[in-house]
Amino acid sequence: MVDRYDVVIAGAGPAGAQCARDLATRGYDVVVLETEPEDEFPRQSNKSTAGTFPSMMSSFGIPDDVVMSYTDDVVLESPNSHYKSYQPGAVLEFAEFKRFLVADGRENGAEYRFDSRVSRPILDEDGVIEGVRYNGDEEVYAEVVVDATGPAAPIASALDVVDLERENQAIGIEYEMEGVEMNHPEYADLRRAMMLRLDHDIAPGGYSWIFATGGDTAKVGICYIQNDRHREFAQEGQTVDGYLDAWVDRDPRFADAEVIDGKVHRGSAHIQMPDEMHTDRFLAIGDTVPSIDPLWGEGIHKGMKSARAAAATVDRCLTDSKRRLDAESLAVYERLWHRDVAPRMKSRLMLTRLLYLAPNERYDRFMRDLRKTEENTLEKANQGEKGAMAKLLHLDDIPLLAKFAREQLGS
Numbered sequence: 335m336v337d338r339y340d341v342v343i344a345g346a347g348p349a350g351a352q353c354a355r356d357l358a359t360r361g362y363d364v365v366v367l368e369t370e371p372e373d374e375f376p377r378q379s380n381k382s383t384a385g386t387f388p389s390m391m392s393s394f395g396i397p398d399d400v401v402m403s404y405t406d407d408v409v410l411e412s413p414n415s416h417y418k419s420y421q422p423g424a425v426l427e428f429a430e431f432k433r434f435l436v437a438d439g440r441e442n443g444a445e446y447r448f449d450s451r452v453s454r455p456i457l458d459e460d461g462v463i464e465g466v467r468y469n470g471d472e473e474v475y476a477e478v479v480v481d482a483t484g485p486a487a488p489i490a491s492a493l494d495v496v497d498l499e500r501e502n503q504a505i506g507i508e509y510e511m512e513g514v515e516m517n518h519p520e521y522a523d524l525r526r527a528m529m530l531r532l533d534h535d536i537a538p539g540g541y542s543w544i545f546a547t548g549g550d551t552a553k554v555g556i557c558y559i560q561n562d563r564h565r566e567f568a569q570e571g572q573t574v575d576g577y578l579d580a581w582v583d584r585d586p587r588f589a590d591a592e593v594i595d596g597k598v599h600r601g602s603a604h605i606q607m608p609d610e611m612h613t614d615r616f617l618a619i620g621d622t623v624p625s626i627d628p629l630w631g632e633g634i635h636k637g638m639k640s641a642r643a644a645a646a647t648v649d650r651c652l653t654d655s656k657r658r659l660d661a662e663s664l665a666v667y668e669r670l671w672h673r674d675v676a677p678r679m680k681s682r683l684m685l686t687r688l689l690y691l692a693p694n695e696r697y698d699r700f701m702r703d704l705r706k707t708e709e710n711t712l713e714k715a716n717q718g719e720k721g722a723m724a725k726l727l728h729l730d731d732i733p734l735l736a737k738f739a740r741e742q743l744g745s
């Protein structure tokens with residue numbers, strides 16, 4: 335008997351599991367294939383700091399039980415300064431969050447197969463996808479296939495839908511720590527904050543972070559892209575783990591802190607302009623399409639939104655009497671993506687590249703400027719609003735802009 339569903343989803347991350355929730359709620363037969371075994375899930379994929387905002391929690395009905403701590407502020411740090419902005423948020427226990435999405439999807443009728451590593455598409459005689467192969471020679475067929483495997487992207491790559499470039503891969507590592515001095519006299523009060531630090535001595539060409547998880551505990555991490563920017567500021571031979579250890583060794587906030595046993599998370603994502611994200615009977619969602627916020631790495635909400643856009647697209651196509659699932663009919667997904675998931679992606683990427691190009695001294699001035707502008711200037715700039723971006727630039731940034739322009743022309 336042929337194993338057949340309306341939709342098969344590869345990957346039970348936030349995007350895949352949310353897509354399954356949405357489709358199952360609408361009554362579709364959906365199966366999710368996840369490479370990791372269920373009893374340890376998530377293991378390697380337990381990678382995220384999982385800082386998020388109330389809009390994500392309420393839009394997707396995420397319960398309080400998966401929240402480690404609620405925060406009031408977002409703090410930006412530079413080598414010698416900082417800027418605090420009131421922006422309530424939540425730091426999730428990522429593993430519990432993932433398990434909640436799976437359990438809730440199942441309650442609504444989604445089927446899960448763990449220990450199922452998807453390897454490649456099954457194509458019909460016209461070269462159109464009609465299913466996937468997993469664990470060697472096992473097969474499952476569906477009307478629509480969704481790749482939600484994050485940066486692995488085996489189906490999207492085989493179909494030439496996405497091209498995730500190595501030079502755009504951001505790598506991150508994080509410790510969960512206890513004994514952290516969250517209100518150190520020389521720094522901002524981080525007891526109810528998510529803090530991101532721009533400092534090339536700590537994270538060359540990237541950023542580092544401390545997210546409060548309650549009391550004296552925090553998630554402490556660092557991330558950067560291994561590109562020219564990183565190499566310009568990097569120390570010979572230093573690894574991402576080495577950079578994190580060096581920061582923990584010298585920042586006084588960690589003087590009495592220790593890594594909580596077994597609580598080390600690592601992962602990667604691509605910071606690049608998305609190209610295509612669908613073809614006949616196929617959609618790519620979450621980090622399989624580079625949708626992560628280029629500036630601060632917020633990928634969960636974007637992944638969940640792309641999942642919802644994909645589910646709405648499939649629903650629309652399958653509700654239509656002709657049930658057309660060709661690339662043209664599924665193109666509505668890309669329109670929804672550019673409108674709702676990551677609008678103005680190009681400007682936002684530009685801001686990110688410009689920011690990581692700036693030297694440490696410019697970061698200190700950036701904090702002073704932010705204090706002088708209206709509260710939401712950074713938020714608007716991060717949404718790609720050119721007016722807000724202009725407010726954060728100065729005449730003496732011209733050499734920086736020229737360097738940026740040369741890099742763009744050269745790339």
Ligand SMILES: Cc1cc2nc3c(=O)[nH]c(=O)nc-3n(C[C@H](O)[C@H](O)[C@H](O)COP(=O)(O)OP(=O)(O)OC[C@H]3O[C@@H](n4cnc5c(N)ncnc54)[C@H](O)[C@@H]3O)c2cc1C
Binds near residue numbers: 382451602603
């Ligand atoms: C260090 C770090 C910190 C981060 N911090 C934040 C943060 O604070 N806030 C935020 O919003 N975002 C953060 N992100 C980003 C966020 O975690 C991602 O954007 C999000 O997890 C993407 O979800 P996804 O479902 O697209 O992919 P993933 O989370 O990558 O999930 C993919 C799933 O597919 C499975 N899989 C992979 N290959 C296969 C295969 N061949 N077959 C079957 N299954 C497969 C994996 O096991 C996994 O379960 C962070 C990322 C990293 C690496």
